[in-house]
Amino acid sequence: MELLRVNKISKQYKKIKAVEEISFTVKKGEILGLLGPNGAGKSTTISMISTLIRPDAGEIYYADTNIVDKPKVIQESLGYVPQEIALYPMLSGKENLEFWGRAYKLKGKALKDKIEEISEIIGIKERLKDKVKTYSGGMKRRLNIGAALLHDPELIIMDEPTVGIDPQSRKHILDTVIELNKKGMTVIYTSHYMEEVEYLCSRICIMDQGKIIAEGTKQELIERFDSSRDIKLKLENYTDAVLEKIKALECVISVDTKEDLIVVKAKQDKNLFKSIIDLLNDNGVDIHSMDIDEANLETVFLQLTGRVLRD
Ligand SMILES: Nc1ncnc2c1ncn2[C@@H]1O[C@H](COP(=O)(O)OP(=O)(O)OP(=O)(O)O)[C@@H](O)[C@H]1O
Numbered sequence: 312m313e314l315l316r317v318n319k320i321s322k323q324y325k326k327i328k329a330v331e332e333i334s335f336t337v338k339k340g341e342i343l344g345l346l347g348p349n350g351a352g353k354s355t356t357i358s359m360i361s362t363l364i365r366p367d368a369g370e371i372y373y374a375d376t377n378i379v380d381k382p383k384v385i386q387e388s389l390g391y392v393p394q395e396i397a398l399y400p401m402l403s404g405k406e407n408l409e410f411w412g413r414a415y416k417l418k419g420k421a422l423k424d425k426i427e428e429i430s431e432i433i434g435i436k437e438r439l440k441d442k443v444k445t446y447s448g449g450m451k452r453r454l455n456i457g458a459a460l461l462h463d464p465e466l467i468i469m470d471e472p473t474v475g476i477d478p479q480s481r482k483h484i485l486d487t488v489i490e491l492n493k494k495g496m497t498v499i500y501t502s503h504y505m506e507e508v509e510y511l512c513s514r515i516c517i518m519d520q521g522k523i524i525a526e527g528t529k530q531e532l533i534e535r536f537d538s539s540r541d542i543k544l545k546l547e548n549y550t551d552a553v554l555e556k557i558k559a560l561e562c563v564i565s566v567d568t569k570e571d572l573i574v575v576k577a578k579q580d581k582n583l584f585k586s587i588i589d590l591l592n593d594n595g596v597d598i599h600s601m602d603i604d605e606a607n608l609e610t611v612f613l614q615l616t617g618r619v620l621r622d
Pocket residue numbers: 324327328329330347348349350351352353354355356394503
């Protein structure tokens with residue numbers, strides 16, 4: 312079932328086209344990833360969905376209502392985790408959660424129980440009474456997420472929630488996202504870390520320069536945009552004739568020698584490795600090592616834009 316439909320939304324800041332006619336849908340119960348480099352328009356896109364800024368054009372439907380005109384329809388069901396940490400450093404973690412809880416009209420025992428539950432989820436229970444200014448970057452990030460969970464949102468939108476934190480907190484946040492999703496929460500997850508998006512997301516929109524340049528599951532994206540593999544071989548007793556035979560295999564695109572490495576570029580094919588190994592065995596060639604470059608979204612992005620995803 313479709314929960315959200317974004318239809319050709321655009322946003323321009325003076326001369327900068329931050330977002331240009333972006334369309335996508337979010338299904339109920341999925342984790343949708345928005346992957347893109349700095350300045351791709353990720354934050355602008357989700358700020359429009361979160362009704363913090365109004366698109367210049369286009370519609371955003373949440374449960375069949377255009378929330379550009381009726382923002383209230385989404386506000387109560389939405390948890391928004393901003394890219395910039397929005398906490399009061401002089402207050403404790405608990406007081407911060409109380410503040411946000413009251414903003415969502417929670418009070419008394421309901422608020423207390425909710426804070427208990429959330430501090431368990433985000434793993435800051437022991438530090439709840441300490442001032443936020445004494446927290447590590449990772450703990451602040453986790454509390455930032457906690458603040459967006461107080462009202463049991465149906466949809467949570469996270470804007471790069473793991474930037475600049477330690478690996479442990481990062482893992483904790485990724486696990487939290489998966490747990491929340493298992494409990495039925497729909498998630499939009501923004502990141503420029505392809506590993507995170509690959510790990511978490513059932514579907515991925517790749518963004519660049521204000522546009523969505525590709526959309527699909529990781530597997531679909533790889534099959535569509537990066538169907539070739541580099542296989543690096545170290546061989547002994549081989550001849551040019553053997554290399555010619557490898558080249559003649561149906562799925563092989565090219566064979567190059569780089570110092571002591573033979574680099575075979577080939578299309579993805581389930582018999583690829585077997586054919587190469589059989590051929591080498593039949594010709595009495597010894598295989599010292601075989602290294603395969605795994606396909607990933609980094610190479611998909613490179614194929615699409617000619618640039619690397621990393622800063
Ligand atoms: N308030 C603003 N005023 C002017 N330009 C803006 C504003 N907000 C964003 N932009 C510009 O719009 C473009 C998209 O920015 P946005 O913050 O949406 O990208 P992003 O994908 O979230 O990047 P990052 O990964 O760095 O957070 C950028 O060129 C940015 O400089």
